[in-house]
Amino acid sequence: MFNSWLRKGSIILTAFILLFSLAACGTESEEQPANQGSNEGNELSGEINIDGSSTVFPVSQAVAEEFMAIHDDVMVTVNLSGSSNGFKALIAGEIQIADASRQIKDKEVDALKAEGQEAVEMPVAFDGITVVINPENDWATEMTVDELKKIWEVGSTVENWSDVNPEWPNEPIKLYGPGTASGTFEYFTGAINGTKNESREDYTPSEDDNVLVTGVSGDKYAMGYFGFSYYVENQDKLNAVSIKVDESAAAVAPTVETIKDGTYKPLSRPIYIYPVKSALEKKEIQEFLKYYMSEEGQALAEEVGYVALPAEMYAENLSLLP
Amino acid sequence: MMQLDAEKQMRRRKRKNTIFHILFLSSTLFGIVALALLLIQILVDGLGWLNWDFLTNNASRKAEKSGIKAAIFGTLWMMSITAPLSFIIGVSTAIYLEEYAKNNWFNRFIQTNIANLAGVPSIVYGLLGLTIFVRVFGFGKSVLAGSLTMTLLILPIIIVASQEAIKAIPGSQRNASFALGANRWQTILRVVLPSALPGILTGSILSFSRAVGETAPLIVVGAVAYITTLPNSVFDKFTVMPIQIYTWANLPQEEFHNVASAGIIVLLLMLLTMNAVAIFLRNKYQKKN
Numbered sequence: 001m002f003n004s005w006l007r008k009g010s011i012i013l014t015a016f017i018l019l020f021s022l023a024a025c026g027t028e029s030e031e032q033p034a035n036q037g038s039n040e041g042n043e044l045s046g047e048i049n050i051d052g053s054s055t056v057f058p059v060s061q062a063v064a065e066e067f068m069a070i071h072d073d074v075m076v077t078v079n080l081s082g083s084s085n086g087f088k089a090l091i092a093g094e095i096q097i098a099d100a101s102r103q104i105k106d107k108e109v110d111a112l113k114a115e116g117q118e119a120v121e122m123p124v125a126f127d128g129i130t131v132v133i134n135p136e137n138d139w140a141t142e143m144t145v146d147e148l149k150k151i152w153e154v155g156s157t158v159e160n161w162s163d164v165n166p167e168w169p170n171e172p173i174k175l176y177g178p179g180t181a182s183g184t185f186e187y188f189t190g191a192i193n194g195t196k197n198e199s200r201e202d203y204t205p206s207e208d209d210n211v212l213v214t215g216v217s218g219d220k221y222a223m224g225y226f227g228f229s230y231y232v233e234n235q236d237k238l239n240a241v242s243i244k245v246d247e248s249a250a251a252v253a254p255t256v257e258t259i260k261d262g263t264y265k266p267l268s269r270p271i272y273i274y275p276v277k278s279a280l281e282k283k284e285i286q287e288f289l290k291y292y293m294s295e296e297g298q299a300l301a302e303e304v305g306y307v308a309l310p311a312e313m314y315a316e317n318l319s320l321l322p
Numbered sequence: 323m324m325q326l327d328a329e330k331q332m333r334r335r336k337r338k339n340t341i342f343h344i345l346f347l348s349s350t351l352f353g354i355v356a357l358a359l360l361l362i363q364i365l366v367d368g369l370g371w372l373n374w375d376f377l378t379n380n381a382s383r384k385a386e387k388s389g390i391k392a393a394i395f396g397t398l399w400m401m402s403i404t405a406p407l408s409f410i411i412g413v414s415t416a417i418y419l420e421e422y423a424k425n426n427w428f429n430r431f432i433q434t435n436i437a438n439l440a441g442v443p444s445i446v447y448g449l450l451g452l453t454i455f456v457r458v459f460g461f462g463k464s465v466l467a468g469s470l471t472m473t474l475l476i477l478p479i480i481i482v483a484s485q486e487a488i489k490a491i492p493g494s495q496r497n498a499s500f501a502l503g504a505n506r507w508q509t510i511l512r513v514v515l516p517s518a519l520p521g522i523l524t525g526s527i528l529s530f531s532r533a534v535g536e537t538a539p540l541i542v543v544g545a546v547a548y549i550t551t552l553p554n555s556v557f558d559k560f561t562v563m564p565i566q567i568y569t570w571a572n573l574p575q576e577e578f579h580n581v582a583s584a585g586i587i588v589l590l591l592m593l594l595t596m597n598a599v600a601i602f603l604r605n606k607y608q609k610k611n
């Protein structure tokens with residue numbers, strides 16, 4: 001009984017091995033003609049590995065996709081393990097470019113130095129952190145930074161909308177926001193509360209911004225904040241709050257124009273890539289970064305929901321290349 | 323009077339029975355209805371996106387060009403190492419613990435720890451894999467590192483399931499084998515394993531399904547979210563289906579949520595196929611015995 005099982009087992013196993021070696025052959029033979037085809041025109045090859053912020057991921061993925069369509073011998077991989085893990089991988093030498101939704105920290109610079117390395121900071125696009133409310137909310141369409149701070153600061157006593165402004169409804173505010181590990185959380189708390197990473201804790205946090213979208217769009221008295229691209233995709237379900245820097249300033253709504261010219265303050269922030277300096281010597285990385293900063297690259301950033309930087313900032317990034 | 327009391331009691335007991343009957347039925351329905359709603363939602367969202375292109379394209383920034391090819395192959399590559407390795411090591415360990423090991427403190431210590439390991443959160447295995455396989459052994463963020471991490475993750479479950487299957491074989495069958503002059507190895511091979519096989523296979527394939535569906539440890543070990551080349555060896559970079567689905571579900575565009583649903587359908591089909599194989603094998607060997 002068992003012997004017959006053994007026999008059948010070995011047949012199945014052999015079949016599996018054959019299948020896999022066939023699959024391996026298949027992919028090789030598929031790739032060969034492609035290799036030959038690419039020899040004319042460009043001789044770039046190699047591997048570019050990118051890891052880091054999930055906010056920057058869509059931009060890097062889009063650029064990688066189009067770059068590989070031109071240079072098909074270059075393999076670009078993009079991962080999204082978070083800004084901090086991206087820098088850790090950069091320090092460990094596992095990747096050549098780190099995606100980050102915040103600037104590099106001093107201790108990360110030091111750790112790179114200890115490895116004899118250096119990261120080069122290149123802002124690639126703007127993201128406007130958008131404060132959103134339910135479309136039925138007709139009272140809080142404009143808010144000052146002070147009002148936002150009153151709601152979000154540590155130890156905030158705001159329970160109802162009327163605690164912020166007596167003219168607003170006497171109904172409890174439901175708050176939604178990103179988790180504490182997120183770069184969006186760090187920037188928002190820094191810009192609004194004045195101290196980074198400090199915020200009231202009794203809100204509904206989620207690492208998945210789509211959960212925040214669902215939360216705010218389903219509750220008239222809800223409020224939340226997240227990246228501009230999530231607002232753009234859900235404009236039919238959400239309204240953006242126009243922000244006033246202070247009582248006398250004009251209220252500015254987040255749009256591509258206001259984020260680009262810097263009038264949407266203080267929640268407009270740049271997102272970055274950090275190539276490691278030693279990798280800049282490599283031809284394929286140079287070309288990849290040039291493509292990233294090119295007009296095509298800028299258009300890709302806008303296509304996935306971010307705002308392109310002023311042209312001189314891209315020119316400055318390119319001047320850092322050897 | 324006495325008769326009235328007895329009748330009353332009878333009624334009360336019957337009522338109690340009815341209450342619990344309804345309670346247990348609604349518990350059962352709760353799970354089934356939730357599962358059905360989930361499946362319907364996914365099928366409605368995803369079916370329209372499921373076509374041959376979806377299976378043969380790679381991920382893209384455009385929803386309509388997105389496909390799951392690299393992820394399917396990544397999952398197959400990973401399982402081609404994880405499945406045989408965890409099965410061989412797991413079943414061997416179970417045989418040792420049940421058939422050879424003496425009941426001393428050392429073996430009790432191993433036993434307790436295996437049971438505890440089965441309850442460790444998967445992300446912890448990810449961190450372990452990152453430190454040991456990726457960095458210390460220097461495998462890099464490769465198929466091999468991911469597969470070995472997954473092997474560690476499901477090993478305790480396979481061991482425990484196999485032990486239970488082996489334990490269920492009555493001692494009298496072993497004694498009969500010994501009485502006929504067979505030694506321990508012969509008894510294991512000819513008596514214990516054939517009868518325990520259905521249980522072992524069920525447990526193993528359920529564990530393989532878990533490995534196919536895990537995301538967190540592989541993100542930590544460094545399976546990448548966007549890759550367009552298929553692995554050619556175990557040292558190549560890779561991605562797996564749950565990571566691809568997670569990436570799509572996180573994007574802001576509504577269409578990508580439907581693409582994610584299509585990915586979930588493919589993943590479910592793969593899992594259901596695996597479970598069907600498990601049931602088929604179990605029935606086959608149960609009949610023989």
